[in-house]
Amino acid sequence: MSSAVKVYLRARPTNGAAESFRVGEDNRTVSVSLKRTEQGLINNSADAIQFEFDTILHDASQESVFTQCAAEVCESVLAGYNGTVFAYGQTGAGKTYTMSGDAGSDYKQRGVIPRAVHHLFREMDVRVGKDITLSVSYLEIYNEGMYDLLADEIVPDSDLVVVDRDGEMEVKHLTKKKCRDEAEALRFFLRRRA
Structure with a gap:
């Protein structure tokens, strides 16, 4: 696997966006049409903006x-x-x-x-x-806060700190649970706090 970040777009089917949202034939570009509301003055803004992704997953x-x-x-x-x-x-x-x-x-x-x-x-x-060991963590980032969804008790956001250890990013104090099998891992996942 390459070390490059890959970006995918998953687009939900919608009725209202069909005329302003166009997926390119290459299935990697999307063009979003902008509705113009200004009248009378010269406006140099674009009528459409185009975005490129590694893949677009439309109705996937x-x-x-x-x-x-x-x-x-x-x-x-x-x-x-x-x-x-x-x-x-x-x-x-x-x-x-x-x-x-x-x-x-x-x-x-x-x-x-x-x-x-x-x-x-x-x-x-x-x-x-x-010898393979699998541990799971479950972190939610929402409204600029981090939430440990596997913690037994609510962990204050200030305790979850992103640290850089020799180029490796880690969230300090994030709960890690070792899993023996698929069922145990899924139990941790389903048990997450809302």
């Missing part, structure tokens, strides 16, 4: 999102590298659905996190003779 299934965005990161983690997959966007954009899935729905709707846990433990089982 949960399985497709995992395969394209997280499976390679899981393989790198098993090879001993650090890996991060995170979702960013405004409230209601679908971050929780993408990362967690729909708990009340069928197995196909599970998100990136439960799929990654399954993938990691399945691969650990076939790598006989290798």
